[in-house]
Amino acid sequence: MRIPRGNKQTGLITLDSLKILTSRSQRSILSKAIERISKARTAMEFYEVFSFVGILRESITLLSKNGKLKAFVTTLSLLLYTLFFFLNIFSVKPLIFDLVEVVSGGSDLITLMAHVKDDLGILLVVEYIFICATLALALYTTTATIFISATSYCSTTMSIKDLVLKVARSWKRPFITGFYTTLLGIGYISVLMVTTPTILMISDNLIASKAIVIIFAILGAILSLPLTAICVLALVISVMEEDCYGIEALGKAGKLVKGNRVQCFILSLLFMVAALILYQCFRVVKNDELLGTSTILIGLFRIYSLYLVNMFQFMTYTVVYFRCKKNHGEEMELQWSTAPDYMMIKTTLLDNKDTP
Template identity: 40%
Template structure:
């Protein structure tokens, strides 16, 4: 990154701090709500699945000791199936709730950041109106991004299989696997610049989502891709440091330690996610300015026009 690119990157960070200062209370409310809800899901997951998992392990041990012809074998097998279904049901419900919370948190952060960046006022009713109308588009875009992500993982595994098959030495295999994994992670970080920007576009532009948002993000990021890549690298390094620190103090036998670490990771994840979407929203406006495109916040303007028009009509009727 040259001197000009570095100075532009610093501008993005400075603008992000200004945006956070303008609507810090709103942003803190969104982030806190997201952290609390995700923490509630975490604790619910721990306390609801732990007894079922313990029961499942006990029944599996009894199944290994008992033969297929023993009297209680069928009942134990049925109990194992019920426990597995219960765990899958709980995990699926928690995963769905987590995805919904993440979606609303993402949309809320991007909307508040965009309004603050343009120095516009944002009432709570306006925020709720735009929030409910802006969730479907990023959801569709997220679906396409997930497909690309799974495709990328499959591609990486296909490339890694020949290395594993033809490598005989364990130390060499570990070194190659780690090196290959680092390269794949860095390249994924580079690709995700377009993906995250596509999510921002899906929230802020009414008629752009899915493949269209990904295509527009690819064209819009030209000339500033290194800035997004630097932001992603910063987030990635911070995440690696925090995860490694949590692994050093982890005690798998202590439930309280697991809960404390899980809550700490949830807080960190919420703050990092807020920072990432905030900076990418600023990056979006920088890209629009670079390409000479007009800023589109049609939903907000339409809502304001509707509210102004309704008030005008009401005042006219009353005065008449």
């Protein structure tokens, strides 16, 4: 039996129509999938940018935990900073007044130079001693703040005695890490100082040169923010992990920051802006009296405010540390033993289904 041509042609037309309809439906499904993926990507980018708000909120909640430990560390730190500040003032003030009196006294050049040399030598020694004492105190407060923040984050507690012993037995690790972070900072500033004269050669105009310097300084500050985040996180790592400090802590901090660059950048920017605002607010107050009462009070309030900002910064980066560890598939759990000088951090790999 032969099939009519009309039916055969109708069958071919139907198959072609089905192919066209199928390709159109596939394109529609594909376009919808692409649209959904783009929306999901936009939502993820939005969440990544504004997730720093959640980190700050979580850091603020830590303030209400372990209140006695925080009050002890804060009170002791502020008292010691105040003591060092006044000792520095009363040690330096006689030297400065003596130096001013000698310079304005009209002595001969040889006697004047000898006197200035002696006073400057004593002044440098005194300042060096107080700088070392201040750095030691900053190391103590940083280590203690990180320990307290970690215990608060993990909803655990410890006594003041345990805290003091742990700080005393772990200060070497953040000290070594702080040494390397200081070298990085010095190297970065040196590069900026070497590059600035080269950039100034672009223009001979004074106004244009000032504008170039300002723009270059702003760019330098912005580019330093990721480095600042890595350095602060490295200090947290050196306190939290017994076998990781120095260059190794910096390398690990760089790896942890990779998935949270935007949040760390914004947090570093916020803390830098806060410190600059506080510094400039106290700088606006003018006082012509050398080492007068208002100058001393302004100096004290500046120390207190910068200390509080620095303390909250390390609390925030402790939260960032735990979040980064979790994002990399590791769950951190503090386990305090009966020995007062021992802390163990248990690291558990999460299942893939639990990994965000």
